Amino acid sequence: MRFSVSHRDRYARCGRLQLAHGSVDTPAFMPVGTAGAVKTVTPDEVRLSGAQIILGNTFHLGLRPGTEVIETHGGLHRFMGWDGPILTDSGGFQVWSLAADREIHEAGVRFRSPVDGSIVFLGPEESMRIQRALGSDVVMAFDECTAYPASREQASESMLRSLRWARRCRAVSLAPGQVLFGIAQGGMYEDLRVESLAGLEEIGFDGYALGGLSVGEPKAEMARVLETITPRMSADKPRYLMGVGKPEDLLAGVAAGIDMFDCVLPTRNARNGWLYTANGIVRLKNAVHRSATGPVEEGCECPTCGRYSRSYLRHLHSVGEMLGARLCTIHNLYFFQSLMRDIRAAVTQDRLAGFARGFLDRYASGKADVA
């Protein structure tokens, strides 16, 4: 792995991350391919949106189809037909958000599989074993996502456990070409975050992520943590803000110095008939779109806007045609990647703050859903 920062605009930075399966311009947004597919779309469509790296879920893929099946294909890249970089999460967040009857031990977490109710155990070594089998370019350390709200004591205990788990992850050897990122926890307590980061840096990782944000806390809380902590993260390593987010959060994250993001919003909202545009969100259920023969967004160069009307997409959404979910996903993925391109250009030209103000003014107008 090589990571180079080519330009800085205050705390924001742009650069390039070279991984085993290709390079990624940063700041980068990673579409989420939970179960071996970015929902509804093919790898070609993901690539056409401008995405250079996608995220795969260790938790989901470990349960179904299981590592044996994926290993038979020589890894996740070939299994799903995506030959670019893949980052896999550790499963820690899903254990926290999806699994029932969770028991946290020092060794790892025992829980009930949401697929078949069987008892599953996932700890640092298991997560590394699965991610090694998946063959992802970037492996994430297995962590515990600290709940929100959490007392200082809870947050500290949880952060320290994640740190011990991170050390165990680092001790596992990965496949050639794979790199490992550590995840800083500590809830909304800045000193705990600093302690977590220091501990991770002492162990030494190829990149550092902020976990446990965007978990229900007020926006101001996340902003405070981001602004305080991000500038203290290693300057020469990629910084990844996990599970974020909305366009406004991406702008705030980049401004604070973040290089990588992932979020299900563009894909999930597409399936719910929410389409992102520079003028705010188009909600297809809104009757104003009933006979709208224009595209979702005038001037948008995505394949959906080039060919289909808002009216048609609204119809597909209303009748539950899968094609609608797909066409909307294609637009949203394109929108997010376009935004990242614009953000990178703005950083390169030292005008991120101005770009963000202009973007947010227009985006907040909500005009897209009016006419």
Added chain:
Amino acid sequence: MRFSVSHRDRYARCGRLQLAHGSVDTPAFMPVGTAGAVKTVTPDEVRLSGAQIILGNTFHLGLRPGTEVIETHGGLHRFMGWDGPILTDSGGFQVWSLAADREIHEAGVRFRSPVDGSIVFLGPEESMRIQRALGSDVVMAFDECTAYPASREQASESMLRSLRWARRCRAVSLAPGQVLFGIAQGGMYEDLRVESLAGLEEIGFDGYALGGLSVGEPKAEMARVLETITPRMSADKPRYLMGVGKPEDLLAGVAAGIDMFDCVLPTRNARNGWLYTANGIVRLKNAVHRSATGPVEEGCECPTCGRYSRSYLRHLHSVGEMLGARLCTIHNLYFFQSLMRDIRAAVTQDRLAGFARGFLDRYASGKADVA
């Protein structure tokens, strides 16, 4: 419209049908685009499968989004982004199969909308009005689908009503370029079928369809009607067997002299994880495909087989990923169009009977689902 038969192999024939939006090689199979989309796929993907004409449903489109919305786009072609020929059915079959509280009057059918429970009226004039608004290349006369089984008296009464409705359909003026096909009914009674055809030919249509087949009757019944009736249909007009069918039914239909078919099987079965191959159906639920790294069908040139394994498709199907339904649909559409190409070639070379025997032997082997 121009229709020319270029070659005959016993009763089978191949030719070309020239419609307002392009030409169609016959015998042709029309994928079904019920609600303004061939489920899960784009018009480009339909085109790449080899399909030259698709079917749209008057019943569904009339209810949602309604003709006003489609007229705003200048018709169904632009609404859905398919610029090739479209045939629209009349809604008669759907009224019979989908609508509740159906009351059949001489004027038409009053029923409860399956969408919102409101009372809807559909008769010959209403069906023509909707199909004119849709702007399809081929308009189907509004008919009553005779139930199976039906007494001779019921079948006769129903057939005569369809004939009177057909006359009223013919009296409605369509848009320039649109052509109108009549639909022969008469249940399994050959003399009623002959009477129906004679009545339709007296009125005069651009093509003739057989309705009320493949509605639950034994295969031998359909074969008998087909073999007796098809050769009596106008030789210089296209003959369309509605709602058919399985590969074996397509072969039987072509052998009897049919030129056009439509069926939801390739698309619906794809969504259920059934994939057509020359060696029979691959059922993705079958555990033999769990780690199968080969394609659905060796040598198949469809985009799905070129890139994805049976194992991957099985996984997508198991976890309910929409992408799976789509990749399977692409394969099945391709398979059906390939079969039609092979059938046309066999007819042209006077070897349909031999081709059919060879195909059915292999297809019936079921080998595809074994290893």
